Amino acid sequence: MSTPSSHVVCTSLTFTWPDGTTPFKDFRIAVGPGRTGLIGLNGSGKSTLMKLIAGELTPAEGTIRTTGGIGYLPQNLVLDTALRVDQVLGIAETRAALHAIEGGDPSEKHFTAVGDDWDVEERARAALDQLGLGHIGLDRTIGEVSGGEGVLLRLAALLLERPEILLLDEPTNNLDLFARRRLYAAVASWPGVMIIVSHDRKLLDLVDQIADLRSGEVTWYGGNFHAYEKALAVEQEAAERMVRVAEADVQRQRRELADTHVKLARRKRYGKKMEENKRVPKVTANALKRSAQESAGRLRIQHSEKLTEARERLTEAEDAVRDDDEIRIELPFTRVHPGRGVLRLTDLTVRYGAEPVGSLEVRGPERIALVGRNGAGKTSLLRTVTGELPPVSGEAVAEVPLRFLPQRLDVLDDGLTVAENVARFAPGATDNRIRAQLARLLFRGARADQPAGTLSGGERFRAALAAQLLSEPAPQLVLLDEPTNNLDMASVRGLTAALDAYEGALIVAGHDVPFLESIGVTRWLLLDGGLHDITAEDVREGRLRRPEPPRG
Known part of the structure; x- marks a missing residue:
């Protein structure tokens, strides 16, 4: 250590x-x-x-x-x-040598391989236990x-x-x-x-x-991060205050420069009038004129420099204020009326799921968080609902148009631009309409013409989200699988903003509890030997166990 x-x-x-x-x-x-x-x-x-x-x-x-x-x-x-698990843990050779010695092979190479690490298996199992993996054998x-x-x-x-x-x-x-x-x-x-x-x-x-x-x-x-958010809020408040001060200073310097020009113009007219009226000798008038011009030049330079400095201070102040753009879109055609049937599962068993899913009805604009252990079958369930995977038994029927955003974001064609990818899902939309909506999702101007293969993780997610939300017909059921993976905090806020504009039903498989709470989840479902309703408090406190069957 x-x-x-x-x-x-x-x-x-x-x-x-x-x-x-x-x-x-x-x-x-x-x-x-x-x-x-x-x-x-x-x-x-x-x-x-x-x-x-x-x-x-x-x-x-x-x-x-x-x-x-x-x-x-x-x-x-x-x-x-x-x-094998022991190979991933990096103990396969040591473990093999240890087993050889225990089996009666006294070769020096085995003792060299073991060295002082005679408790390697015990340490490995302790490390697995520490991470909740005690059930996984070293030979798996x-x-x-x-x-x-x-x-x-x-x-x-x-x-x-x-x-x-x-x-x-x-x-x-x-x-x-x-x-x-x-x-x-x-x-x-x-x-x-x-x-x-x-x-x-x-x-x-x-x-x-x-x-x-x-x-x-x-x-x-x-x-920690909580302290960071507090410190950043104070810092940004001070930065915004400095911007207001700097803006006022720029305005003041502009007024003073304008006033200087007015005063110099008046002085120039006054000198010209004096010369015309022969009130001062020509030599004196010329000397006064040169002096006035030099004075005027110094004043203009002085006030121009002050204005430039004020503008520089404003730029510095503005640079200190974070201007991370926010997503603002409207999706009126995604609205689902309360009570309308959206999704029906009947005696469903999915491929790769550990146990049967059972039955479920989703009605109206419900927002469902689907939680459960890794391997419980959450992704398989979502892919079965979309029709990508046929069920082992039972049926899954979506009663409204749906879209699915998978973990891998493989809905995008890397060779096409962002705008072209969206156009694939909305063939009836005009290019202007697509670009207007993309601009609200922060793909403005040339950014909409970037090939999908060149996008960063957060940009790729926004592009995939745009392709699903802006598709035709408008989705009234959206399925998201671990949507916050690889997203920075700003992108998570952007996703939350986009989902605020979405008025349809939503099912999100995920483990990011703060995010799930931020999007207004109305129902929490635990996938564990079937689908079970639980509470947000159960999730926060880690009480994720299937309900005990009634006795007797």
């Missing part, structure tokens, strides 16, 4: 992608012991910085200096499904566990390695509420240097400091 001197230091760091984008130029950051939350807008370079520190990318200039070993959990973890393969369990297995491997520096990039993506609680506990007890990129507010409330990455620079805030 880390010592008090453990740290990460980036000095004069410059990195450029092959397309010429330069997220970092002469960038500097120093991170010491403790938990640091690295936040910023999508595309600000958070994941790029993590890869640079982990050694997966090489900077064009500058240095990255770290003390001790580095453990890295990437945002999009891909594990070979054929790997990755193909037999859920995506969320795979993430936790990789984290367990890092805990076994005991690196001095631990890098976690969106670690709660795809984790159910149970797994998140285990992760929170592991993070809270970590004694070394930890850098976390996340949009998970609960996770960020466990950090010791926030590093806000914006425009290639880091601003530091002491305390």
Whole structure:
């Protein structure tokens, strides 16, 4: 584990992608012991910085200096499904040597492989237990566990390695509420240097400091995310006040410059009149004229400089105010009247689900949060409702037009522009109408002509959301699968704003409780051996168990 001197230091760091984008130029950051939350807008370079520190990318200039070993959990973890659990944990060779010795093979190579690690299996099982994975055997393969369990297995491997520096990039993506609680506990007890990129507010409330990455620079805030929000609110209030002061100063300097021009014009007319009336000798008049011109020039320069300085102060003040755009759209044709049938499930069993789903009726503009453990079948249920997966038994009938936004965002054609992608789903809409709606979703002007394959994670999500919400016929049932994965805080607010404009029925499979509460969920369903109604308090407190059957 880390010592008090453990740290990460980036000095004069410059990195450029092959397309010429330069997220970092002469960038500097120093991170010491403790938990640091690295936040910023999508595309600000958070994941790029993590890869640079982990050694997966090489900077064009500058240095990255770290003390001790580095453990890295990437945002999009891909594990070979054929790997055994002990291979993911990095103990396969040691474990095999240990078993060989226990089986009576005294070869020196086995003792060398084991070294002092005679309790490797006990430590591995303890690490698995810590993360709620005690039920997973060391000989099972990755193909037999859920995506969320795979993430936790990789984290367990890092805990076994005991690196001095631990890098976690969106670690709660795809984790159910149970797994998140285990992760929170592991993070809270970590004694070394930890850098976390996340949009998970609960996770960020466990950090010791926030590093806000914006425009290639880091601003530091002491305390957790809650403290950061408070400090930022005070900072932004002061910045807006400075803008008002600077605007008043610019107006004052403009008036003073205008007054100066008026005074100089009057003085010029007065001098000309005196000369015409022969009240002063010509030599004296010329001297006075030159003096007046020089004085006028100095005054104009002086007031012009003051106006320029005032404008510069205004620009600086405006730059300090964050102007993250907000999504504003109207979707009147998505309205569903209360009582109207929207979705009907009858004795349904889905593929890849652990147990039967059962029956369900959704009526009117209900907003349903679908929660449950990883592997319970939430994604399979949504794909069955859309018709992508045929049911094993029973039926799922959507009674209104529906759209589905999957985790992978594979509804977009990477070779088409944003506008062209939306046009695929709304063939009857004019180009002007599509672009007007895209502008409200922050794709203005040339941004609507960007190829989908070049979009950042947050932009890609907005484009996929636009394609679904603006499709024809207008969707009156929208299904979202883990929609906040990989989104920054601003994008999550944007998604909330877009869903505020949506007037149809909504089913969201997810584990981001603050987000689910922010979109006005009216019904919470637990998928665990069927669909069970639970309360928001049950979810917040982690009481996610199927109801006990009545006795007798």
